[in-house]
Amino acid sequence: MEVLEAVYRISGTERVRDRAAAILLEQTIETPRSVAERYAFVRDHMMGSVGRVDLDPSNGALATLSLPVVTASIDPAQFLNVLFGNSSLHADVRLEDFTPPPSITTMLRGPRFGIPGLRERTRVFDRPLTCSALKPVGASLEDMAGICRDMAEGGLDLIKDDHYLADHPFAPFDERVRVCQDVVEEVAARTGHHAVYIPNLSGTPDDVKRQAFVAQRSGVGAVMAAPMLLGMPVFHQLCVSELEVPVVAHPSFAGVQAIRPATLYGKLFRLFGADAVIFANYGGRFSFSAATCEEIARTLRTPWLDLLPAFPTPAGGMDAGRAAELVHFFGTDSILLVGGSLLEAGDDLREKSARFTESVRDAALAAKRPR
Numbered sequence: 001m002e003v004l005e006a007v008y009r010i011s012g013t014e015r016v017r018d019r020a021a022a023i024l025l026e027q028t029i030e031t032p033r034s035v036a037e038r039y040a041f042v043r044d045h046m047m048g049s050v051g052r053v054d055l056d057p058s059n060g061a062l063a064t065l066s067l068p069v070v071t072a073s074i075d076p077a078q079f080l081n082v083l084f085g086n087s088s089l090h091a092d093v094r095l096e097d098f099t100p101p102p103s104i105t106t107m108l109r110g111p112r113f114g115i116p117g118l119r120e121r122t123r124v125f126d127r128p129l130t131c132s133a134l135k136p137v138g139a140s141l142e143d144m145a146g147i148c149r150d151m152a153e154g155g156l157d158l159i160k161d162d163h164y165l166a167d168h169p170f171a172p173f174d175e176r177v178r179v180c181q182d183v184v185e186e187v188a189a190r191t192g193h194h195a196v197y198i199p200n201l202s203g204t205p206d207d208v209k210r211q212a213f214v215a216q217r218s219g220v221g222a223v224m225a226a227p228m229l230l231g232m233p234v235f236h237q238l239c240v241s242e243l244e245v246p247v248v249a250h251p252s253f254a255g256v257q258a259i260r261p262a263t264l265y266g267k268l269f270r271l272f273g274a275d276a277v278i279f280a281n282y283g284g285r286f287s288f289s290a291a292t293c294e295e296i297a298r299t300l301r302t303p304w305l306d307l308l309p310a311f312p313t314p315a316g317g318m319d320a321g322r323a324a325e326l327v328h329f330f331g332t333d334s335i336l337l338v339g340g341s342l343l344e345a346g347d348d349l350r351e352k353s354a355r356f357t358e359s360v361r362d363a364a365l366a367a368k369r370p371r
Contacts, residue, residue: 001045001068001069001070002068002069002070002073002101002102002103003048003066003067003068003069003101004066004067004068004069004072004079004082004083004098004099004100004101004104005051005064005065005066005067005098005099006027006064006065006067006083006084006095006097006098006099007062007063007064007065007095007096007097007098008020008023008062008063008065008087008093008094008095008096009056009059009060009061009062009063009093009094009095009096009260010023010060010061010062010063010092010093011059011060011091011092011093012060012061012092013055013057013060013061016053016055016060016061016063017050017053017063019061019063019092020050020053020061020063020065021050023063023065023087023090023093024047024048024049024050024065024067025047026086026087026090027048027065027067027082027083027084027085027086027087028046028047028048028067028068028082029042029046029047030086033047045068045070046068046070046071047068048065048066048067048068049065049066050063050064050065051063051064051065051066052064060092062096067082067083069082069101069103069104072104073101073103073104073107075107075233076107076108076232076233076236076237076272077231077232077233079100079104079107079108080232080233083095083098084259088257088258093258094258094259094260095257095258095259095260095263096260096263097260097263097267098263098267100271100305104271105271105305105306105307108236108271108272108273109239109240109273110270110271110272110273110305110307110308111246111270111273111274111275111307111308111309111310112239112240112246112273112275112308113245113246113275113308114275114307114308114309114310114311115275115301115308115309115310115311115333116308117246117275117308118222118246118275118276118311118335121194121196121221121222121245121246122157122158122194122195122196122221123194124157126332126364127327127332127360127361127363127364127365128326128327128330128331128332128333128334128335128336128360128364129157129158129311129334129335129336130155130156130157130158130335130336130338130353130356130357130360131156131157131158131159131160131313131315131335131336131337131338132151132156132158132159132160132337132338132339132342132343132353133159133160133161133162133163133337133339134147134148134159134160134161134162134165134180135147135162135339135340135343136162136343137162137164137165137168138170139171140170140171141171141175141176141179144171144176144179144180145179145180145182145183147343147349148179148180148183148184148197149183149186149187150349150350150353151195151342151349151350151353152183152184152187152188152193152195153187153191153193153350153353153354154349154350154351154352154353154354154356154357155193155195155353155354155357155358156195156353156356156357157195157196157335157357158195158196158198158222158248158335158337159180159184159195159196159197159198160197160198160199160200160224160248160337161176161198161199161200161224162200162339163200163202163224163226163250163252165200165202166200166202166203167202167203167207167211173199173211173214174214176199177197177199177214177215177218177220178218180197180199181197181218181219181220183197184196184197185219196220196221196222197220197221198220198221198222198223198224198248199211199215199220199223199224200223200224200225200250201215201223201224201225201230201238202225202226202229202230205230205234205237208225208230208234208238208242209238209242212238212242212243213242215245216243216244216245220245221245221246222245222246222247222248222275223243223245223246223247223248224247224248224249224250225238225247225248225249225250226249226250226251226252226253226254227249227250227254227269227272227274228251228252228253228254228256228257229250229252229253232268232272235247235249235272235273235274236272236273238273239272239273239274240273246275246276247273247274247275247276248274248275248276248277248278248313249265249269249274249276249277249278250278251265251277251278251279251280261279261288261292261295261296262292262295262296262298262299263299265277265279265296265299265300266295266296266297266298266299266300267299267304269310270299270300270304270307270310271305271307274310275308275310275311276310276311276312276313276335277296277300277310277311277312277313278313278314278315278337279293279296279312279313279314279315280293280314280315280316281293281314281315281316281317281318281326282314283317283318283322284315284316284317284318285316285317286316286317290329293314293329293330294329296312297312297314297330297331297334300312301333309333311333311334311335312330312333312334312335313334313335313336313337314326314330314334314336314337315337315338315339317340318336318337318338318339318341319338319341320338320341320342320352320355320356320359321341323336323356323359323360323363324359324362324363324366327360327363327364327367328363328367331367332364332367336360338356342356
């Protein structure tokens with residue numbers, strides 16, 4: 001019988017095996033054991049089991065549970081429900097890790113393009129990709145087109161909508177996509193540099209489906225969406241049913257989950273179809289440590305379940321002047337996303353974008369030289 005193996009961190013070190021047994025019931029049958037055991041099928045196939053429980057005196061205990069996959073593989077929402085549904089409501093429980101069986105992998109599929117596919121779109125194969133965002137929200141379409149043009153002419157590989165850009169009246173989605181895609185195509189025809197414009201998909205499932213159609217009809221090379229804002233099942237359906245271009249996952253609203261970051265960004269987002277995953281970088285305005293960022297990046301790229309690797313995309317208060325440090329830390333297979341630091345350049349945006357890309361290229365070349 002297939003099982004979904006999940007690891008939970010339990011706060012405290014008292015009677016942790018009893019607590020693990022309670023989590024098992026919470027994530028499977030949600031009844032007292034005595035009730036479940038009255039029914040042969042439930043008793044034999046639905047109750048799962050508690051495996052290892054390892055004490056960590058500095059931070060509680062790690063409990064490994066085997067959860068029956070007979071219900072979890074029905075649909076993406078039910079998979080999440082069985083993995084971390086009711087137990088996400090308990091303040092003393094955090095999802096640390098999971099290992100899905102083949103039926104879950106077959107259902108969710110993972111990235112369709114991954115690192116190789118995004119590199120094909122940008123035609124850049126030997127260094128980290130450079131990326132920035134169209135900001136601020138409220139700028140006119142004319143201003144956004146100008147920012148987009150400066151970034152493309154400056155050599156940035158990826159130019160994405162800010163995640164706060166939705167279908168606003170001051171920058172309607174359809175017009176914004178047309179204007180920005182026209183800009184990157186014009187720059188490519190004139191200079192030979194093929195920047196990829198990435199619009200943000202946001203709204204109800206019907207809104208997002210329509211936006212996906214409009215974006216692809218306009219010829220965009222990729223799109224962005226926030227899995228936790230849309231809902232993970234909607235994000236998955238978007239990836240596998242509505243899109244024929246890579247998808248960049250934005251982390252907005254992801255902090256509400258009691259899930260280890262490497263598991264959420266590195267495994268769940270990737271399993272549900274993200275080709276690149278944005279996360280808060282160390283040293284910026286968010287609280288992730290360097291160790292956490294390294295673990296997220298490594299998890300996204302590590303061979304796992306025969307899934308394609310996804311691009312780690314550190315972001316959030318990053319300075320373009322840190323390019324060499326970030327190339328050294330994250331390696332060649334990464335996307336370096338710098339927003340405000342570039343936009344502060346104002347009229348010098350094109351030149352600063354070019355310097356950022358050049359510094360990334362130089363750092364990547366230096367990393368390849370023998371020492």
